[in-house]
Amino acid sequence: MKIKYYGVRGSIAVSGKEFVKYGGNTTCVVVEEANTSVVLDAGTGIRNYGRDLVKAKGITGHKVNLIFSHYHWDHVQGVPFFTPAYIKGNEVNIYGETKFNKSVQDVLKGQMSFINHPVELSGMASKLSFSEIAAGTDLNIGPFRITFLKINHPGSNLAFRVESKSGSFIYATDYEHYSVPDNPLINFAKDASILFYDAHFTPEEYPKYTGWGHSTYDEGIKLAQLCGAKELHLCHHAPEHSDDDIDGIMRIAQAKHDKVFAVQEGWEVEI
Structure with a gap:
């Protein structure tokens, strides 16, 4: 199982010399194995994934599986800029949860309505399909078994467990910890190869932002220890954090846990 991080910034994309190392694109992670790719969320990072696909394999013949954790702007804003979706001969299978009586197709239609974007969803020439996912269900795509857990975030959110014979990847961004251990999440992430975890705030910042739906590296370390994750990958870097x-956060975190890493945009890791 290969994982590539195309976007790990939270809330809004950023640019500038102070953001070069960790990157400025919002959330998009691609998991690959046995010629099957699963894309987790479509922040601005998905644009570069689309460019990579076209550059490596040509403009047509792509089958993309895109799964949404939720529909906050930083997780959907890259959809209109995903080039393979506009090209006939490609297939894009889209999975998401119905929320507030709106399906994933409804959400993307609204996002790409003409008042917001010059090309509507119906203008995408690839073969689009839309499927429902929900907490407690399973999804099988190629070598992957993907399960879903509802986690704490305004408007709700889904964590993903992506498993294959190679190992397991837990995708738990946009999550706010509780004051007591989150046993459903601990069990869901048990013995994970990699735990990808929301560390938007520092422990010092967090009390000012209780209820905003994000967590800290300290809480990520606690969860990793409780669930037995082999590695902890911190994500959803705050747009204010240079x-x-x-780097300073990492020095503190790695003094507490030797297998914690702040993810950099462009990283590729293998399980």
Whole structure:
């Protein structure tokens, strides 16, 4: 199982010399194995994934499986800029949860309505399909078995467990910890090869933002220890946090846990 991080910034994309190391694109993670790719969320990072696909394999013949954890802007804003979706001969299978009586197709139609974007969803020439997912269900795509857990975030959110014979990847961004251990999440992430975890705030910042739906590296370390994750990958870097800020966070975090890493955009890891 290969994992590539195309976007690990939270809330809004950023640019500038102070954000070069960790990157500025919002959330998009691609998991690959046995010629099957699963894309987790479509923040601005999905644009570069689309460019990579076209560059490596040509403009047609792509089968993309895109799964949404939720529909906050930083997780959907890259959809209109995903080039393979506009090209006939490609297939894009889209999975998401119905929320507030809106399906994933409804959400994307609204996002790409003409008042928001010059090309509507119906203008995408690839073969699009839309499927429902929900907490407690399973999804099988190629070598992957993907399960879903509802986690704490305004408007709700889904964590993903992506498993194959190679190992397991837990995708738990946009999550706010509780004051007591989150046993459903601990069990869901048990013995994970990699735990991808929301560390938007520092422990010092967090009390000012209780209820915003994000967590800290300290809480990520606690969860990793409780669930037995082999590695902890911190994500959803705050747009206010520069490379120097995140380097400082890492020095503190790695003094507490030797297998914790702040993810950098462009990283590729294998399980």
